[in-house]
Amino acid sequence: MVDRVAGDRTTATEDVLGYCGLVxxxxxxDPELAFELLRRFWGQGYATEAGRAVLDWARSSGYRRxxxxxxxxxxxxxxVLDKLGFTEVERSEDATYGTNLVTMRQL
Ligand SMILES: CC(C)(COP(=O)(O)OP(=O)(O)OC[C@H]1O[C@@H](n2cnc3c(N)ncnc32)[C@H](O)[C@@H]1OP(=O)(O)O)[C@@H](O)C(=O)NCCC(=O)NCCS
Structure with missing residues (x-):
């Protein structure tokens, strides 16, 4: 999450973009994927890129879902979840916040 493409060069920086991990x-x-980025970094594919890296790590660590x-x-x-291959398996209603979707990805 710290690689930046500048022209034909990829450079590493120590900028904090947000977080993506397992909780x-x-x-x-089975763990849960969670992610949140600083607003100025939205829309550049970073959440999907980070999510893929975390799922790769989860798979290689033996997690199956x-x-x-x-x-x-x-x-x-x-x-983002759709691009990462998650599918909806449950939904529930909350009177304040609306509909909450539970999604799952087999690894
Ligand atoms: C959700 C979040 C992490 C996405 O990060 P991001 O780096 O912008 O995500 P990506 O760029 O990898 O992908 C975003 C996708 O959503 C699409 N998108 C963005 N806003 C959208 C909208 N209002 N309606 C439909 N699609 C939308 C983008 O076009 C992109 O899809 P595409 O690649 O097919 O064009 C970021 O918006 C965020 O931090 N939000 C606040 C915290 C949050 O909601 N966390 C998740 C809790 S479940």
Whole structure:
């Protein structure tokens, strides 16, 4: 998440863009993918790139399933999860925030 392409060169910086990693899903040993980027870095493919790297790490570490939850109205996050191969398996209604989608990716 620190590589920048400048012309035909890729340079590494120490800029913090946000986070992407695995958290407790509350579903046994299966982890949950979580990500959030600083607004100025949105729309450049970084969440998808980071998500792919985390899923690769999860697979190589022996995990077989990763979960992710997302609000139905969060179109950007839903698109990232779609690009990463997550599919919806459950949904629930919250009176305040709307519909919460539970998605899952087999590794
Ligand atoms: C969700 C978030 C991480 C996305 O980061 P990002 O680096 O911009 O994501 P990417 O660039 O990899 O992909 C975003 C995709 O969503 C699409 N998108 C963005 N806004 C959209 C919108 N309002 N409606 C539909 N699609 C949208 C982009 O076009 C892109 O899809 P594409 O590659 O097919 O064009 C970032 O917006 C964020 O930090 N949001 C706040 C925190 C958050 O919602 N976290 C997730 C909680 S589940």
């Amino acid at each position: 407790d899903s509350g579903r046994g040993t 990763v979960w992710a939850t997302v609000w139905e109205w969060n179109s950007a996050s839903r698109r």
